[in-house]
Amino acid sequence: MFGEASPEERRRFYTEEWRPSEVPEFILRTLSQREFGFDRTGGGPSDRYNRMASVEQLQGVLRRLAPYGVYSSVSLYSVPERREGWLGAELVFDVDAKDLPVRGCSCARGEVCGTCLEEAKQHVLGIAEVLRDDFALEEMHFVYSGRGYHLRVTDREVMELGSRERAEILDYVAAGVVPELTELGFGYPAHFRRRMRLLLPRLSEEMLRDAKVPKRAREVLLSREGRERVLRGLKGGTGVLTEMLKKRGTERLMELVRRINAEMVDAKVTVDVKRILRLPGSLHSKVSMKCMLVRKIESFDPLSQAVPRFVSERESKGIYKQEI
Ligand SMILES: [Zn+2]
Missing domain, CATH: 3.90.920.10 (DNA primase, PRIM domain)
Incomplete structure (x- = not known):
């Protein structure tokens, strides 16, 4: 630079x-x-x-x-x-x-x-x-x-x-999603919510569309007020989130977030x-x-x-x- x-x-x-x-x-x-x-x-x-x-x-x-x-x-x-x-x-x-x-x-x-x-x-x-x-x-x-x-x-x-154990730690740390917990309806872990706070405002219409997030969920995520509600919803458990984004919207969003988080870290360096x-x-x-x-x-x-x-x-x- x-x-x-x-x-x-x-x-x-x-x-x-x-x-x-x-x-x-x-x-x-x-x-x-x-x-x-x-x-x-x-x-x-x-x-x-x-x-x-x-x-x-x-x-x-x-x-x-x-x-x-x-x-x-x-x-x-x-x-x-x-x-x-x-x-x-x-x-x-x-x-x-x-x-x-x-x-x-x-x-x-x-x-x-x-x-x-x-x-x-x-x-x-x-x-x-x-x-x-x-x-x-x-x-x-x-x-x-x-x-x-x-x-x-x-x-x-x-x-x-x-290497395999390192890859497992990386998966957990990078993706930041704990499926068992979230499926039981508990809230998402604090570090995941914090990451979402950084990430959500940076998601563009194009990225959401490419990730096949349905139109209604996209509208929620692209408005400031909608994002605030989603972030509050993460605290209350998965039920609140599916109510706002529907099942498909929630799944697609989580998949996108997991992919972006994983790309933040150079996996090769951790594993090798x-x-x-x-x-x-x-x-x-x-x-x-x-x-x-x-x-x-x-x-x-x-x-x-x-x-x-x-x-x-x-x-x-x-x-x-x-x-x-
Ligand atoms: Zn820059």
Whole structure:
């Protein structure tokens, strides 16, 4: 979003700005068990199967290569340079602002702005809430990825889960619908209602029509007053909802919501334990922003806090053009 970083800017970032202390503690303590990947020129992280014995070694490599991108594995291995001796993997949720299926801004696909970055953040906060409330997970780390957010969970209970169990958690967390509960006529869970509050105003006539939501239900959902009634109805159980939208309208809406929610998260990242993720503290060269650990997520503003020094200097030299 700030334009691509030049090789010279990358070199300056890693020699003058980057500090070992930017690598979060949860990575630092397992650094030598992780596979590292480097994207040397912008073509993707093809330089893989690397092991870093210490953060000092990593610093040396970063200064020497000034890579386009730096990645480390979500898995821990006893032999990371051969990806052997698997010891477990973080549970990861990747919400990329550029891939959100509905957005409150007018960004084209592939672009991001302050608005959709904030929406990605809200979504990741919602996921964290479900993991905390329904799975009792505690060790959650938020990382600004450069164009969205990673939620990385390191509780002992999740580290040894296989791909299938990860997919099941993702289904529950992403879809946010609990069929057994709703069929019994109880209200929808709080996290689902909150998500609906964000989502409903963004549904367009076209999306509802494509999802085959009947005309009468569409009319309810497209009026502000109708949406408010639906949101209140979610609290009271499914009966209220079917009264307003009829059985077919309710089913179609839920199916649409489930699909959109599922598209908010990159499922491949959660399920694939062989993944490498952008290293917090490193530079996202395509957009000239820092990928970084976020300590106070609620107040975090990437457009002021994840901007490397060389970008501010471009600005003061007058060669910087903001594209958002
Ligand atoms: Zn946007």
